[in-house]
Amino acid sequence: MEPNRHRQMAAAEAFDALAAEREPHLQPVVFTEPLQYTAYTGMRSFVVFGDSGSGKTALRMALTRQATPADAPPTHLVVQWQPEPTKGVRGSPAVRICIRQALEACATTLLETFARYPRLFDAAPPTVQMYMHWFIQTYTGDDRRSLLAIIEEDRAFREGLSLCQRLITEPASPLLHADVAEQRVIAHLTDTLQRMGMRGVWVMIDGIEPWLRNAMPDIAEMLNAILSTLELFDLNGFAIKMFAPRTLEPSITGSWGAIKGRVELYTLTWTPERLILITERHIAAKIGRPRVPLRDLCVADNEVRAWLQRYGGSTPRGWLRLVRPLVDAFVTSGAAHALSRDDWRAIQRTHPPRLSIDLATDRVFIGDAEIGGLQPRPYRLLRYLYENRTRRVPRSELYYRAYQGLVEEPRTHDDHGWEDPADWNNVLDNAILRLRKIIEPDPRHPLYILTDRGWGVKLEHTV
Template identity: 80%
Template sequence: MEPNRHRQVVIAEAFDALAAERELHLQPEVFVEPSQYTAYTGMRSFVVFGDSGSGKTALRMALTRLATPDNTPPTHLVVQWQPEPIEGAQGSPAVRICIRQILDACATALLTTFARHPHLFYSAPPTAQTATHWFIQTCAGRDLQNLLAIIEEEIASEEGKSLARRLVTDPASPVLRAEVAEQRIIAHLTGTLQRMGMRGVWVMIDGLEPWLRSAMPRIADMLNAILSTLELFDLNGFAIKMFVPRELEPSITGSWGAIKGRFDLYTLTWTSEQLGLIIERHIAAKTGKPQVTLGDLCAADRDVRAWLQRYGGNTPRGWLRLIRPLVDVFLTSGASRPLSRDAWRSIQRTHPPRLYINLETDRVFIGDAEIGKLQPRPYRLLRYLYENRARRVPRSELYYRAYQGLAEEPLAHGDHGWEDPADWNNVLDNAILRLRKIIEPDPHHPVYILTDRGWGVKLENTR
């Protein structure tokens, strides 16, 4: 892609998706190395846990770029494999199916690599050429002709296309027996790649979030089975690098491979400085400038940073989502000078972070930050308002049903639980004020709990 065209794509994509897999051209410009990044770059297998939006996919993409630099031969064979739950198979049978899928992915990656770097194949020893030719034809479980058609569409080099056609259509000489164990095939592949100047194979496993909703027990069992297959982690030049949602952590840490220390376990975390650098790089990409700081964006940069630290949570996506309204106003203003403090206060009022309650776990979030555990009565008030956020809740209903926890609202003197409004009005007002002090950015100018004298209380800016 031409440099100017690449730049236009980057500017267009910044802040649009907030997902690394949809920011392919943007990632090299905005990626920030997390802590322990060097440990991820070796031949040691590992599992990285992270919340949604924590940057797992961005990390995987950065490692892929490191191992497969543009215009030069790759240092590793990088294999992207996304496991799927296997119906009716568990334990060893499921593991064997998974290994066959991995071998298929390796064959696909190897054929694509040779098409992009044909000299890597032609400069290899004859025995290595024979071995890789046999591996591609033996282990590619998919339709090789269809794969070849895809490669011919994507590869510009005629030499690369010609080599791919040869590897697919010319008969391959046998190298290993048909009944040989899969682990032996992997060991033979890694040894061959090392003779060709590569360090080995990285199998990248990512994109498991969709299975959490539809098949979490099955995907957890399958990953546990794979990670308990110790032979996979004893192969020289072969590493599995997993990027996994936190929800799967209990299953994975209980696998035999984790217990025996066959792979490393990490949690992807970020400092506020790293998160600040990530958003500044996104802003620079969006504005088309080589470098931008929060001070260039807004005169109230310290207040903006405090806002991000309070409501952005601990993930890049949380910070990027929170800063976007400010970036949009900055660009609309012409991006020639920092926005004023008054402009920043207006943005805070018109674009507050959304409030959310997980009604199953009773966890309260504003933006991407979790609010500390509320006392029972303030939480009952907030939950009731949240459950009825589509309407304005009358004060009497809020007092009796939420604050007092009654099943029904007493409507007249003599009804169970009835109190004179003069006795409970101040009690409710004080309870609302205490709740506002916990959740409102400015309790004197609320944006969440809004009261309308004579009508009731309404919870706004929720999701």
Template identity: 25%
Template structure:
């Protein structure tokens, strides 16, 4: 396989690709499983359960795309970042109904802003409802600011719309039902048959949103309106922890994503063939069966199950290594350790969870308090850390030999987070006096930095 070059788009999320590459991804890489066909046949409340890297978010995106293509559903995304108490919740101190109504109002604002002629479809009463939704859930003067930006012809029917407080409670049952009915009727007037909430919960968000996840499904009885549906992707472990199936009381269809190794290999080879634009290429041309078996076992241990994401990223790592030395292909089992480090460095960046530990790709690693404080200082610093660096006094205290203690903490950290502590890829150090620093990490709002 001389002069090995490959396209990167098959190994990225389709949602992160430009439209032309996303279309190719769905056409050449997407595998429509039996679970996907079953879930596509359900029309009301449906939840996809799966482990990390199981493809539940991809399946949700496929269902969402199908709804949009049909054109009968008004799809509103309701991510956990907008749930009650979350950092980007739209309504301060609002419950799930308030956040959902705000999400619908925001989607309506954007939809009608792009298609202002559609405003003429609404009755006078529905224009009043639209103003109430925007002002009540998107903030003071939200409606007027939006209407002022519309073309004159579209803005004219909105003039002199009264600002009324149509509903005052987001908990009283009749008011909850009334608000949902108002939103659904307005959206049906625009030519849609129903509102579909799309909820994608990843494993990391689920850790901090378990209570809100359970509460969302506790609203099912009040939200059982024929014109309102939901499709969601939820980590299996989180669903079990809050007993989601029992909370649903038979009102929700659950689809469980489980993969056999041969199915995952088929998905992986679709991505491989797309990346090389060669329908004949096979994984065994990149790595020997022994190497693939050894690496597959490590992936299963990291993910806790057979994961299509893990195998796809392994394939990208094999291509990356082959692009540097294609003469060495296929790589043998003696390369497994190096390949695993390369895979972790390329696809499993560390993410700090303040006060608890780190995510290494799909796996959460709890860390003891003292090395975790050391890691926190490393995380916050843009310079290598030594014993006299700011904040280190709180970690080292009055240790008789602070340098030895720092090295001990570094060793403990590496034992916890590194795929091979003797060849670190995350906690790096200078053999001289250059100190310690981090590599291959991703910073987010969850790390407190």
């Protein structure tokens, strides 16, 4: 497929994945630098913390593009590595296993680099060539044949195919003994890379979230151990660049590398202005135009902006997910004229952001924004409705079980806690009204807490 055609198809799917790893062709077009972007470049080791959808992977991909330009040899050896937990192994032995994994990833990346740019190897001094040959053979191990098969099948590697075949199949001189310290191997690697014209090694660690579901303590302990190995961070031309979820922040912050200042710690944050820029760039990519400001999308752009700031949360994914129905409507209309205010308000009612509650922490979200200001009783009402969101809850049940917190609803005058409905109807109505003022975009026209006098109260648009 032609590159431009591929790029056009990727742009047409700009709002489908909302995940950088699934839209690599789109990223060069829509990527927006965070305010502290320059702090992430160069030979410094760091950890960037961020919530899901905050743009950690997009940042990692941008740094990779910077160090490995498409039309020139790489300035750094950029290695993508995911540490694999080692069951039953802790402390220094676990760190050595992890470093071995990282070196194996370095060897694979180095071989692919020579496959793409064989002149890097051919122009290097003989001693550099000897070390690179030894390093690739030592740290590709049992994967050599499969790696060579991949290189042989990929047309992008045709220029360096014969070189890779030699590096894989011809015996290498034993330059370092078998039990040499990993730090010495890395020092030799960075030195030879610099003699070839590169600045060093970036080891990128990303995509940790899926592993946390089943192995949170193991992952946290392993990353803490890696970041506590100070010898790694004293090596010239070697940097670890980690992109980690916020849940790992307490563990990583306590690592010895962070405490001693060898590893910089950052949190990926976005201002509303940058989030608007990211949103508008995705819209432009979707429509196929150089630029599409919100006012070209909808005449009620101030209302759209306020909606995004209220419910989009603090991450690019939250804003893009929230604006997607408006973009779809604009495209469906032919994208010739901005949508009207009536169009926008219809979209608000037909595609409201979903309400959710983290029942373990009592945190309430609408869209990607956390909702605060809920007092205990209004919150109990909302939680009860959320736990019973598949049905209408009778008013009496809502009052006794949620508002009053009784275990059972009294049915007759003789039951414990019974109150005359005339005494509590207004109390419940006022509680629901207070709740709506916090939850609803327009309490006069509720979207979430719907009351049917004959049936009860139902919570809608939940997840």
